[in-house]
Amino acid sequence: xxxxxxxxxxxxxxxxxxxxxxxxxxxxxxxxxxxxxxxxxxxxxxxxxxxxxxxxxxxxxxxxxxxxxxxxxxxxxxxxxxxxxxxxxxxxxxxxxxxxxxxxxxxxxxxxxxxx
Amino acid sequence: xxxxxxxxxxxxxxxxxxxxxxxxxxxxxxxxxxxxxxxxxxxxxxxxxxxxxxxxxxxxxxxxxxxxxxxxxxxxxxxxxxxxxxxxxxxxxxxxxxxxxxxxxxxxxxxxxx
Numbered sequence: 312x313x314x315x316x317x318x319x320x321x322x323x324x325x326x327x328x329x330x331x332x333x334x335x336x337x338x339x340x341x342x343x344x345x346x347x348x349x350x351x352x353x354x355x356x357x358x359x360x361x362x363x364x365x366x367x368x369x370x371x372x373x374x375x376x377x378x379x380x381x382x383x384x385x386x387x388x389x390x391x392x393x394x395x396x397x398x399x400x401x402x403x404x405x406x407x408x409x410x411x412x413x414x415x416x417x418x419x420x421x422x423x424x425x426x427x
Numbered sequence: 428x429x430x431x432x433x434x435x436x437x438x439x440x441x442x443x444x445x446x447x448x449x450x451x452x453x454x455x456x457x458x459x460x461x462x463x464x465x466x467x468x469x470x471x472x473x474x475x476x477x478x479x480x481x482x483x484x485x486x487x488x489x490x491x492x493x494x495x496x497x498x499x500x501x502x503x504x505x506x507x508x509x510x511x512x513x514x515x516x517x518x519x520x521x522x523x524x525x526x527x528x529x530x531x532x533x534x535x536x537x538x539x540x541x
Contacts, residue, residue, distance in 0.1 A: 315470075344528065353431075353516055353531035354471070367528065402471065406527055415461065416529060418471040 313337075315419035317403050323425045324393045332388045332422045336405030344416060345378055345388050346402040354402055360386060393426045400424070429454045429521045433532035436514075440507055440539050448502040448535045450491075450517035458519040460484075460493050460500040461529065465514045474502075474515070507539045 316335040324330050336343050341362055346354035347370075356370040362383035371378070375393075380386040390397055400423050404416035433450040440446060452458065462474040462484070475484035480495035491502045500517060517532040 342527065351534075353518075353533045354529075356528055356530070359528055404471075404529075415473040415476060416527065417473075418463075420470040 315403055315405050315417055317401075317419035317422050319422060320420065321423050321425075323427060326393060326395060326426055328393055329389065329391045330393055330424065332390075332401050332424070334386045334388070334403030334405075334419060336384065336386070336403070337407075337417055338384075340405035340407050340417070341383075342406040342416075343380060343386050344404045344406075345386070346404065347372075348400040348402055348421070350399070357388070357401075390424075393424075395426050398424055398426045429458065429519060429530045431517050431519055431530055431532035433515075433517045433535055435533070436536035438535060438537045440537070442509055442539055442541050443506045444539075446502075446504045446507045446511070446537065448515055448517075448537070450500045450502065450532060452498050452500065452517075452519050454498075454519055454521045454530075456521070457495070458521045459527075460491070461518045461520070462489070462491055462500070462502050463516045463518060463531075465516065465534075467513070471516065507537075509539050509541055512537060512539045 318333045343360040345357040348354040358378045359367040360380045375391045377389045400421040402421045404418045430453045459478045461476045463471045464474045475486040477484040477493035483492045489504045514534045518529040
């Protein structure tokens, strides 16, 4: 596709519910990242995939957070037993090269999660 | 670990004023440096980047110079427009980061009034 696509755009969940957020990266992009952006803050790294391999999950805040990319394209971020502190915008980004730390990331518009 | 510090906003300016947003970083070695912009209702977009010391990134009238000696990457524009109203994020990609993982600053909201 033309850009990184995320769905849903908005999600309201009651505390304790499970949610699943989807990311469709740019076709052919090898690297995929998830970020969490709290209101008024900069994005915070959650996890990184290279194709289907999850190479870095150091930013996941708890074991309630789980991400997968089983076929190396679409990725899903799952949050179990949501808490109010999980309310944030979840951003997905993709990039073409496997390595190359000077390559920019292409971001989706994000999913705004509100936990009530 | 890697970190980025940028000036807090909001910054309110009149049209055609000069804009500076300060950004300093802490990282091992020689990271790549970026400015991203988030316009209202839109996703993060790359504004400019610099990959080595003394490089100057530029785009849409914005400039930033990679200063290794001061570990800074300040963003400047000589004459802002109302359409420049947005949130600006300074970011770095460190040499030890997985893939090209970005570390962001907290963002600076800029409001340009006509």
